[in-house]
Amino acid sequence: MSQSASVAQDSNELEALFDSVARSDRRAAPSAAVAAREASAQSPGDLRAEKMLTRIGQLTRTLHDSLRELGYDKDIERAASAIPDARDRLAYVASMTEQAAQRTLNAIEIAKPIQERLADEATGLVRRWDSVFARELALEEFPDLVAATRRYLAAVPGQAGATNAHLLEIMMAQDFQDLTGQVIKKIADIIQSLEAQLLALLLENISPERCAETGQGLMNGPVVNAAGRSDVVTSQQQVDDLLGSLGF
Amino acid sequence: MPDKNLKFLVVDDFSTMRRIVRNLLKELGFVNVDEAEDGVVALQKLKAGGFDFVVSDWNMPNMDGLALLQAIRGEETLRGVPVLMVTAEAKKENIIMAAQAGASGYIVKPFTAATLEEKLNKIFQNMECKA
Numbered sequence: 001m002s003q004s005a006s007v008a009q010d011s012n013e014l015e016a017l018f019d020s021v022a023r024s025d026r027r028a029a030p031s032a033a034v035a036a037r038e039a040s041a042q043s044p045g046d047l048r049a050e051k052m053l054t055r056i057g058q059l060t061r062t063l064h065d066s067l068r069e070l071g072y073d074k075d076i077e078r079a080a081s082a083i084p085d086a087r088d089r090l091a092y093v094a095s096m097t098e099q100a101a102q103r104t105l106n107a108i109e110i111a112k113p114i115q116e117r118l119a120d121e122a123t124g125l126v127r128r129w130d131s132v133f134a135r136e137l138a139l140e141e142f143p144d145l146v147a148a149t150r151r152y153l154a155a156v157p158g159q160a161g162a163t164n165a166h167l168l169e170i171m172m173a174q175d176f177q178d179l180t181g182q183v184i185k186k187i188a189d190i191i192q193s194l195e196a197q198l199l200a201l202l203l204e205n206i207s208p209e210r211c212a213e214t215g216q217g218l219m220n221g222p223v224v225n226a227a228g229r230s231d232v233v234t235s236q237q238q239v240d241d242l243l244g245s246l247g248f
Numbered sequence: 249m250p251d252k253n254l255k256f257l258v259v260d261d262f263s264t265m266r267r268i269v270r271n272l273l274k275e276l277g278f279v280n281v282d283e284a285e286d287g288v289v290a291l292q293k294l295k296a297g298g299f300d301f302v303v304s305d306w307n308m309p310n311m312d313g314l315a316l317l318q319a320i321r322g323e324e325t326l327r328g329v330p331v332l333m334v335t336a337e338a339k340k341e342n343i344i345m346a347a348q349a350g351a352s353g354y355i356v357k358p359f360t361a362a363t364l365e366e367k368l369n370k371i372f373q374n375m376e377c378k379a
Contacts, residue, residue: 101264109271218314218345219307222336222357232338236363239343239356248347 059198066190089183096176103173111166118159125149250372255298256281259290259316260305260334269303269334272361276368287311291319294326301371306335306342314349321350330371334359 284290306313330352353367
């Protein structure tokens, strides 16, 4: 089955599911009198479970709508056209940034030797000219030195041009940022909304004792926002100071 | 004066970072550089012998940098090999744990070429003092 056809089929089935949840949701918001009758017929546990199920249904619906919005938005679709869901989009971002890094490093590894050769040849010629001015060069060697110098000067524009081309390639390799930036922003919006709703759901249903903060562990990755934190360092200098203060 | 033929092992799960560290070491004159993508592969290569220096990330699958460091320090034949941590982990807890486990140095990402050179030289100096 083609991708768009299977997505369409998923869509129809999901739509049907959401509609049935929405109907039960409407049933779950009756008048006060009916509510009182229903409450006496169900245990508190049942009521809470049903309420949570309804909230999860609503949540999933919102997520589905957001993802659909993401998928069919023309600009984003063009940028991420082969990708059906949020996890694949993240993989896309990772892959694009890696490609950009490889492209950049490739260009650098080719351009560096060009620059090094340019510098080395110039240094060699300078040494030979210095020996001319120190009257150490034999007269017969002079024409050869002049020719070598002229050859070098003639070659410089070409070498500089080659390096420039690699620099341009490095610049172009940064184009990933525009595409990944768009995709990341959309994913961030989805996640933020999801988190807020899940948090609200949890807070409504969790008992107070379970709210204690658990330890963060040692695998946290880079610190993205150090504001208000005293348990992290923000520069190499602080790392060195901390180690120094402990005698390392 | 450090021997330019020192054999380095660069350990990081991101190939881009391994490539950057390799190029920086090359800039400093060290061309004998091998790579590993996690602590397990790193330990295998180290046990096969011949390595003089380890530069390692922390957050890696299969065996993280701290576990690798502890394994190196616990192994008779590898105990004396310098291990320079280069990692995004910036919690004070991380830095202290690494130092206590025997890390020879700690560089936090993002880092500069100058920082890498400075920390390498500091470790070389310490090595010479002990020699």
